[in-house]
Amino acid sequence: MTGAPAKTLTQQLEILQKVLRLERRKGFNDTAMSGGLEAFVRKSAEEAEQLGHGIEIFRELSLTLGDYAELPESVRPARVSEAERIIQTVPGVSPMDDDPAESASHQAVAPASPRKQAAPRRRPAVQLASLDDPISKIPGVGENREEQLRTLGVRTVREMLYFAPRRHEDYSRLSPISSVRYNAEYTVRGRITHIQEQSTRNNRRMITVTISDQSGSLPVIFFNHYVLKQLKQGQEIAVSGRIERQNSAPCLRNPEWEILEGESIHTGRLVPFYPLVRGLFQKQVRNLTRRTLDIARDHIVDPLPPHVRERHGLIDLGRSLEALHYPQNAEEFRAAKQRLAFDEFLVLQFGLLRRKVDWKRQEGQSFPADQEQIDFFTGSLPFRLTGAQQTALAEITADLATDEPMSRLLQGDVGSGKTVVAAIAAYTVVLNGAQVAILAPTEILAEQHAKTFGQIFRELPSDRRPVSALLTGSTPAGRRREIDEGLADGSIDILIGTHAILEEHVDFQQLGLAIIDEQHRFGVRQRARLRAKGLNPDILVMTATPIPRSLALVIHGDLDVSIIDELPPGRQSIVTARRSSPERAKVHEFIRDQVQEGRQAFIIYPLVEESDRLDVKAATNEAERLSTDVFPDLRVGLLHGRMKPSEKDDVMTRFRDHEIDILVATSVVEVGIDVPNATVMVIEGAERFGLSQLHQFRGRVGRGAAQSYCILLTSDDSEGRTSQKRLDAIVGTQDGFKLAEIDLELRGPGEFFGTRQSGIPELTFAGLTDMKTLNASRIEAQRFLDVDPELDLPEHNELKHAIQRFWIDGMGDLS
Incomplete structure (x- = not known):
């Protein structure tokens, strides 16, 4: 007996593509494959290496998904998207449409019997004191569920209402069963005509539920036996998912499904997908958000007066929260996000502006200039x-x-x-x-x-x-x-x-x-x-470094701003170039030429010491190698953050006094070193640094009269789209303000400064590239301050509570 034929690279990648799609549908909880995505990709990479194909592509996929199990769920969608993009760069791999509405023109609306009109929802008989009641007040939330939700940051009814879905899948188009095609998303409805339970070769329980409509039948396969307790022959159900192949016939595997009675929340609409923790499933969260919306509806009080909503074209808060989870269409979801973003910006800007006013009201000191x-x-x-x-x-x-206390921000380029x-x-x-x-x-x-x-x-x-x-x-x-x-x-x-x-x-x-x-x-x-x-x-x-205007308004909105947007005369433009690993020897030759002309150079590394997990060069090892093998006749120094302050000071002094020709360092040189004689900045692993850091490194040279150079050395596997954009930007401009805007767009506010720093508020709905909403909310906050600075008017009571929740409970300061 011969073994199964070896898979081609295309077949391997299409299988992985399906696994990634399933991982997306399951909410990025690393359950698409037994053992997790990381193990599956590693096994696929080993198989590719044995077959002698696709080694580079699987190396890139391994770098992208190699630490998937350890990633926070907020980061996983981006990694899955990046892996899908990598797969699509290989010729011959069939594309997988993201939008089922655009996947194929054959998805005609089913001629089946019209959908039953949803009966009006009955509000569960639960008495809430307020939206700040514990989430355990909602039926179905016991101790275990409460602990799971607490892990997700949900402790109260209010937090459940604002628990934003990670995304929505469009399952709104009903299709006749006869129209389905492979590798496309469909929602079909039909009556259960047959249920069969059997064991697979690896002893897993497989339940096959056959559903039928007027046009044909479709097997739906489940690997969780609990469906046997919920599904019965003769029931009408709707199912949504990607059509796969089983025994040369179309089928669905582990799709979203629900019995058709009342309003649909799992199929036949824009369906929300939430962040999850182990033991918590999408269906459970959807049922909980639906129940919470129904119970809490009478307690939702809009903090914005009608004239403010009308002035800015905003929908009311109750409708916004409903549409955040269960929008009728994409436009309603956008309207909900816009309203909630406006609210976030408003309470933030009100607090910042009031802090500015309160500070200036205090007794200060006067220092007239002589x-x-x-x-x-x-x-x-x-x-x-x-x-x-x-x-x-x-x-x-x-x-x-x-005699008013000054509160001012001074910012300018490097x-x-x-x-x-x-x-x-x-x-x-x-x-x-x-x-x-x-x-x-x-x-x-x-x-x-x-x-x-x-x-x-x-x-x-x-x-x-x-x-x-x-x-x-x-x-x-x-x-x-x-x-x-x-x-x-x-x-x-x-x-x-x-x-x-x-x-x-x-x-x-x-x-x-x-x-x-x-x-x-x-x-x-x-x-x-x-x-x-x-x-x-x-x-x-x-x-x-310069801060984008939007981020400055969020972090420093209580400060007046002065900007220095002009460099001193005589500062030359720094020649910036990108080079790859094979060109490292030429870069070293260039450094030697500059040193022989009496100049000095920096070489920056991402790490202090070698790492088992990261294939990047480290400063300590490279300093020793460079001084021994590459520049044995030159004076090579080492500077990193783990050194004692006296040691750092000694190295910097020696470099400044030209007792060191080449300074090997980590990001500790981002600020604090001014050596006019240094003309070369080489950044190893440049793709691993943020734009602002790269701009800071570059600013360490070009401080004297001689022409200076910044060389970005990148590893062979640095072809990700974000890395490309960063490196293209730093090569293309030396305008720090422009680079700051690009950096914010690429990395988001939380990572803009390299690590999550205090003082940056957590904004769930507001995007810092949305200057229109930010400016509108700041103007509105100033209006409230002018009319009712303490928000004592009855119509401003709910807004006052919202601001207190954000500042006192969330940010910790309103003084």
């Missing part, structure tokens, strides 16, 4: 301020001169000169006899600020030069005591440091200005603690 002294200071600088710097400085000094503007603002405050605190998120950045401020003030006469101090977690106890004394008696004018500044023992004689660098890395409590160290000191926030 123009003669400021002119003397700016005249001592080795450069002239750009027009954009002068404009930003004028806005800041105008704020400092008033190398635009934000620090010198902040230094002039600090000097203005010091000239008025007050003190300045400068907060940085890391020790390296704090140390860099200390050096930069020292250089900026260096040319001032000693009697006019501010006295500054550096305070970090590494500051010795003796020096800390000296700093405490200097702050208390006023002999220290400017304190630069990390979170150590926020410690209780750090007391200022008169804190007048707090400059916060990278505010998104400081939580709400830390910012409040800093403000408490003075009489409502002025606040100036700086960002390392």
